[in-house]
Amino acid sequence: MSLATNRLLQLKAALDFVVAGTDTTSTTSEWAMAEIMRKIQDELDDVVGKNSTVEELHIPKLHCLDAVVKENLRLHLVAPLLLPRHPSKSCYVARYTIPEGAQVLVNAWGIHRDPEAWDNPLEFHPESFLTKNGKWDYSGNNFHYFPFGTGRRICAGIPLAKRLLPYVLASLLHLFERRFADGTEIDMLEKTGITLKKMIPLVVVPKPRLLLEKYGYWFCG
């Protein structure tokens, strides 16, 4: 078993802890989230090192982080119904007639949680993106996983987003420890809209964790 897979199995155990427990208290959740951050931070410490900041060249080596980003995009789609389509002429799809000009919404949120395609689809399982490597990209060609949409109207920002997402997350996790703000409850409630947001924003308190004299602060962990 690779180091990355091993880390993710530990990470999954920590996340199951958060998702499965109906009586989860904020204290136990806080411990679990701390565990998850620790696994990714261990990978960052191996690949990037504690004396450096994350650079673009590190990103392809951060396999745990990549799996977490992909799994996050599976469970928490930014655009749960993609963008509406209007067929330019009537057509038949799966025994249904779609009249010309009708508005068609694709329930990508539901497809990403389809139990026939995903084991325990409501749980956070980043390791599936390590074991089925290569198959789960953002091309929109896999009809079980298309967080950026598919076809001619696929997201125009993929080249930017696929660099930015891991870079921002890696940088934040590498630079800072996080504590939840006093009174914070971890919840997964969603606010429906064109984009899917957390109903209750997560409030964390960052604390520097690296030895980076050039930025004027010191390792605190």
Ligand code: HEM
């Ligand atoms: C996490 C980041 C992002 C996600 C998950 C995302 C997701 C999506 C999705 C699902 C669609 C609809 C595709 C469809 O209906 O098939 C879309 C459309 C679009 N996105 Fe993004 N997007 C992201 C970031 C960006 C960025 C950074 C840009 C621009 C720099 C961008 C520009 C666009 C544009 C212009 C469209 C409309 C494309 C069209 O209708 O032809 N997106 N995006």
